[in-house]
Amino acid sequence: MLAYIRGAGDLATGIALRLHRAGMQVVMADIAEPTCIRRTVAMSEAIRCGHAQVEDVFGKLASTVAEARAIAARGEIAVMVDPGAERVTELAPDAVVDAILAKRNLGTAMDMAPIVIGVGPGFTAGEDCHAAVETKRGHYLGRVLYTGSPIANTGVPGIIAGVGADRVLRAPADGPFECVRRIGDAVHAGEVVGRVAGEPMLATIDGVLRGLLAPGVMAHAGMKAGDIDPRGDASFCTTVSDKASAVGGGVLEAICHFA
Numbered sequence: 001m002l003a004y005i006r007g008a009g010d011l012a013t014g015i016a017l018r019l020h021r022a023g024m025q026v027v028m029a030d031i032a033e034p035t036c037i038r039r040t041v042a043m044s045e046a047i048r049c050g051h052a053q054v055e056d057v058f059g060k061l062a063s064t065v066a067e068a069r070a071i072a073a074r075g076e077i078a079v080m081v082d083p084g085a086e087r088v089t090e091l092a093p094d095a096v097v098d099a100i101l102a103k104r105n106l107g108t109a110m111d112m113a114p115i116v117i118g119v120g121p122g123f124t125a126g127e128d129c130h131a132a133v134e135t136k137r138g139h140y141l142g143r144v145l146y147t148g149s150p151i152a153n154t155g156v157p158g159i160i161a162g163v164g165a166d167r168v169l170r171a172p173a174d175g176p177f178e179c180v181r182r183i184g185d186a187v188h189a190g191e192v193v194g195r196v197a198g199e200p201m202l203a204t205i206d207g208v209l210r211g212l213l214a215p216g217v218m219a220h221a222g223m224k225a226g227d228i229d230p231r232g233d234a235s236f237c238t239t240v241s242d243k244a245s246a247v248g249g250g251v252l253e254a255i256c257h258f259a
Contacts, residue, residue, distance in 0.1 A: 008044035011101060035213065175196045
């Protein structure tokens with residue numbers, strides 16, 4: 001099977017790895033300047049660098065549908081710049097997965113492919129997708145909904161080691177982002193980890209810097225620009241998260257159910 005995934009951030013990449021390891025060919029799509037912060041576990045880095053590796057899986061940037069098909073056929077994940085899903089018709093995938101995580105539907109419809117899966121809030125199974133997958137941390141994480149919608153966005157980050165909103169770093173101003181520290185660094189509350197327009201972005205808690213905007217990406221004040229993991233294990237920075245794995249398992253179930 002050939003799966004086309006809208007989005008190539010960390011959660012979408014967790015889905016891609018599940019499908020890839022189950023024997024599917026995978027093409028992912030994202031915007032021209034990705035804003036994913038968990039860059040060490042995101043195939044969107046292939047757009048910035050031409051190639052990416054997450055765990056033992058390789059991704060490569062493709063400029064045409066033919067190139068994407070060739071990359072996927074040889075066992076790698078193809079990544080394209082295609083924010084509007086304009087390549088879907090030419091690609092003709094067996095399944096489309098919307099993992100943009102915009103908290104709303106940005107144009108995905110049930111007629112895009114024989115199987116269409118919506119990930120997270122903003123989708124209703126049976127209306128704009130064949131199934132939807134829950135992304136809210138807790139008892140229902142990764143559950144497949146064949147009718148109805150995932151839990152609405154609460155605007156509050158999930159709790160990790162007892163820490164919620166405080167682990168998320170926000171851009172202090174508008175302008176290009178400048179990295180001061182690197183993903184995987186141990187940091188302490190109050191340390192400068194990045195700058196925007198000369199304004200420092202400070203660590204909010206002690207822990208390991210798990211995510212950080214890429215240098216030069218245009219940020220706006222209040223935008224999510226970093227993430228600190230209070231558990232302090234740097235290996236978590238280079239492996240797919242429990243949440244991404246759970247959601248990926250749900251997507252795999254849904255595709256197998258309809259296939």
